[in-house]
Amino acid sequence: MKTSFTVNGSPFSIDLDPRVTLLDALRDHLNLTGSKKGCDHGQCGACTVLVDGRRINACLSLAVMHDGDEITTVEGLSEDGRSPLQSAFVRHDGMQCGYCTPGQLCSATAVFREIAEGWPSHVSETLDGPYALTREELAERMSGNICRCSCYPGINAAILETAEEDAGYAEAAE
C-alpha cells in the first residue's frame, strides 16, 4: 500500500505491506534505526515517536495509518544530536546501555508539551491545569518508558534541568 508521510521534516512516499508497523517502516524501510524495538507489544516504550507532536508507541501502530502525518523520531529532535535535552541526558548519565534512550527522549519532549497544554496525569490533584513539572508528575508521565539499566535518577534530573534552564523548551517542542 502506498503511504506518504513526513519524517523529521522530509517527505517520504513508500509502498508497504499493510502489516508493517510504523516502527518497522522507520527502522527497516527508511533506515531510521534510532527508534528501538524492545517488545513489539506497547509494553516498554523504547519505540516512542512523536506523531503530529504527540507521543505514541510506534510498534502498536501500522505505517499505513499515518498517511499525511508528521512524524518525529530521535534523529529529528535536533540537527546535531546535542539539543539541551540530549546534552542533559549525557551530562546526568541518563542512559547506560542506551537502548531505551531514544524513547525516553521522545517521551520527555512530549511531556514538556503535555504540561504546557495542561494535560492532567494520574497523579495530578485536579483535572484542570495548569500543572508544574514536579518530580512526581514527571515520574508518573515517564513511567511508560522502561529502563532496565534503571537510569531513572539521571533521566529525571536531565528532564527537570532542561525544563528549568530552558523555559522556552516546551514552546520550542511544539
Place this chain on the structure above:
Amino acid sequence: MTFDLKIDEPHPEHRADGLAQGVLEQDNDRPDGWLKVAGTATYAAEEQADDMLHGFLVRAPKIGAVSCPNVDDVRAMEGVRSVLRDPRMIRNAAQGTANEAPAQGVDRAAYVGQPVALVVAESFEQARHAAQALVVSVEEEDKPVQPDAVEPEKPEDKSTELGDLDRAMSEAAFTVDAVYTTPSMVSAAMEPHAATAHWDGETLTLRGSLQMLKFNRNELADSVGLDPKHVRVLAPYVGGGFGSKLGISADCVAAALAAMELKQPVRVVQHRRNVFEVNTRRSETRQHIRLAADTEGRLTGLGHEALVSNLPEEEFSEPVIQGSHFAYAASNRTLGMKVARIHRSAAGSVRAPGESVGVTAFEVAMDELAQAAGVDPVNLRLRNIPEKDPESGKPFSSHRLEAALRQGADAFGWSHRHAAPRQQREGEWWIGTGMAAAFRVNMVIEAEARISLTRDGATVMSDMTDIGTGSYAIFGQIAAELLGLPLDRIDAQLGDTRFPPGSGSGGSFGAASTGTAVWLAGMEIRKQIADRLGCSEAELTLKDGKATYANKRASLRDLLSDEPITGHGHVEPGEAAEKVRQATFGAHFAEVAVSDVTGEVCVRRMLGSFAAGRILNPRTATSQCHGGMTWGIGMALTEELTHDRRDGHAVNRDLAGYHLPVNADVPPLEVHFVEELDDWAGPMQAKGIGELGICGAGASILNAVYNACGARVRDMPATPDRVLAALPS
C-alpha cells in the same frame, strides 16, 4: 611485545595517583552517550542490507517429541525461503564462558518454549506470519517441572561443614531458623536478543547482542561446525545484558545456519515473549537459614542451605551460598546446595548470580536476629565482621564493610530510627526504615587489549563489550591518564573479535580485567616513549600531549614518527586468588511506606554505601549502583516469573506480566563510595561495582517493611497479598 601480568602479588605502589593527566577517577561523560542520545549507536538488528532475509523462531508449546506436519505448506507460503529444522540449532543460550555449543536439537523439546524451527522469509511480516502458521505437534512426555518433584542432586564440592551447628543452635541465647524463597527472575534487558548473520562461503560474520565475544565466537563456531578462525562476531553496542547474553543465543545460531544455507544475510530477532524463555532465567531458590547467637548477638553458628533448579545437561547452578562463606564470623557452619533437575527453561547467570538472592535472604534473617536479640541491625553486622575468611582462614585483601556501614548509617540518618515496628503512621501508611549489608565476590579473568598511539591520538582496541557498564568511558580514561592525552584524543573501539580478546562483560570483572589490560598496554607505550627520551618509565611525565623528563620536554607529536607506537596488555588471574579472600562490601538503607489497607509498599528513598576499590569514573559507577538498587526494588516487591505447575511454562512471559520497576516505582537514590584502594586487585587497585548494588538491596526494603508495619515477608516478592497476610492481627 606484550606487557603480561599475572596477579600473584599486591600492587602497593599506587601508580595511578602519580600520573599527571588527572582524568582517572574523574566524573566524565560516557563518550558513547552522544551516539545513544542521537540514535546513531547501532545495535545487533540495525545493520541494513538490500538482500536481508528475516527469520522468526518457532517455539515448542509442550515438552516432548516434536514434529511439524505442515512444514511443506509453510515452505510454499508467500515470501518464505526456508523452514529450518536443523539439529545444530541450540536448545537454550549457552552458559557464561561455556566456550562450546550448549545442548542442541529440535526434535525433542526439553522445556516449553524451546525453539524448534526458524522460518526465514523475504520480509519480517512474511516470516512472522508463516511462523504462526507452522503447526508444532508434540508427543507429550511427562517430565518433572517442580523443584520438589525430584530427589535433588547434592554436589559435595558445594558444601561446607565446620563445627556442630545443631549444638550451637541448641546452646544459643538467640536463634533464627526460617525458610526463605525467591522466584524465578529474568534479566529482561531492553534490547531483545538479536543477530544479523553474513556468510561469504568461507567466513561467518555475526552481529549479535552478546556480552563475551571471545567465548561467543567459539560457541557459535562449535554450534554450526566451523573453525573459529572463520567466525567473526561483532557487538559494539549492546542494549543491556545482565547475564542473559553471556553465552551464544538461539537467534545467533539459527541466523548463522540460515545465512549459510541461503547464502544471503539473515536477521533473527527474538520476540520479547521468546526472550523470557529461550535465554537463561535466575533459578527460583528455597533457602533454609539458621543463625545461632550469644547474648550480644555474636554469631556462634550459621547455616545456609539452598535448593535451586536447572535443566539436565546444564552445569550452572545458582551459587546462592557464595556470599555466606565469608560474610560473617561463626565457628559452627553448615552450608550446602541442592540442585533439582527439572524441565523449566534453563537457569543461568542473572546480575550477581548467588549473592543477589543469597545475600538478600540472609540479610532478612540477620534482621530477624537483630530483632530477637534486641540489637540494632547496624551494630549486629558490625559485631560479626570476621577478621579473616571464616572458613579458609585466609586474610581479606581489603575489608571496608565497617566503613560502609558507618558512613551509610550517618548519611541516611539511621540514628533517628524507631527500633520497634509500627511506630510511625501517616494516614493509612505505616512508615519504616531498614538496612542490609552487601557482599559480592570479586574476580579477575584473563583479558587482552591493544593501544595504538599516533600523532593524532590513541586508539584502544579490545573485543570487550560495553553493555551499558561504561567500558568505553573508563578505557578512554585509563588510556588518557597513562598517555597524558586529553580524553577527546582517545578513541575506544570495542566489540569485535578482530581485536585482542578482552574479558567480556560479566561478573563485575570488566573494569578490573580488561581495564587492567588497557593499563598494561598504556604502560608498554610509556616505556617506549621513555626509551626515546632516555629515561625510565617511572621518571616520565606525560601530560596534555607533552613528554617531560628532568629538564627535557618534547611534544608527543615530535617524538612519534609516522609509525604508530603500539602497546599490548595481557592480564591473568594468579596466586592472589589463592592467597587472599577478595570481595566488595556495602550497606543498603531504605525507607518505605506500607498501606495498612491494601498492603502496597512504596519505597520512599534508598541509600547505598559501597566499597569497590578505586572508582574509575564515579558517574558511570553511580549509575551501575542505581541499577543494582533498583533491581533490589524489583526483587523485593514485584519481580516473579511464574511457572505453570503442570508443564513448567513461563506464564507471565512479557513486560506486562513480569513487573520491572518503572520510573514512578523508584524513589530518589543516593550512592556513596567508601574510600578504598585494594592492592590485591591489580595495578589500579580497582574492583568490580556492577553487581554489588543488587546484593542485599531487596533485604533493606523487606526489613523496612517489617519495621514499618510488623509484616515479616519471607517469600519474595512482597506483593500486597503477602504483606496483608503477614500483618500482625
